[in-house]
Amino acid sequence: MSTMKFCSECNNVLYPKEDKDQKILLYECRNCEHEEVADNNIVYRMEIHHSVGDGTQVPQDAVADPTLPRTKSVRCAQCNHGEAVFFQGTAKGEEGMTLFFVCCNPSCGHRWRD
Known part of the structure; x- marks a missing residue:
């Protein structure tokens, strides 16, 4: 990992x-x-071509991408798991970059934005 x-x-x-x-x-x-x-x-290169909006459209396979950074400093609000994959992206209708997270717990996969 x-x-x-x-x-x-x-x-x-x-x-x-x-x-x-x-x-x-x-x-x-x-x-x-x-x-x-x-x-x-x-x-391995994962490309997200669609707008990620509020983070709900972030693909779950982002967790399997070994090139995406991981953090243990942000806990999942849904399952309280302590590891998430994150990346920067532009949210639809917003300026600037936003951090998007995907929970690494395989039974959860919760997605959120910072």
Whole structure:
């Protein structure tokens, strides 16, 4: 299971990035120029093409995506499980980025936005 990674330069969250030429997975900082090679060689890209609205349309298979960061600092309001996958997205009709979460409890799968 993957965990959140932080930039050694500015302490910002690192995001997965596929290097198609070298066929490796990298983590990059969106705040500075820092990049690092992932500790696994899985290259998986999940693309969400539809509007995520209030988070209810976030696909449950987001939990299986090893490139999405995970957090244990946010508890699920539905089942109180202590691990969730999260990503940033733009909510329909809103400006700016919103954090979306999916509970990692396989029997729950609750989705919410921050």
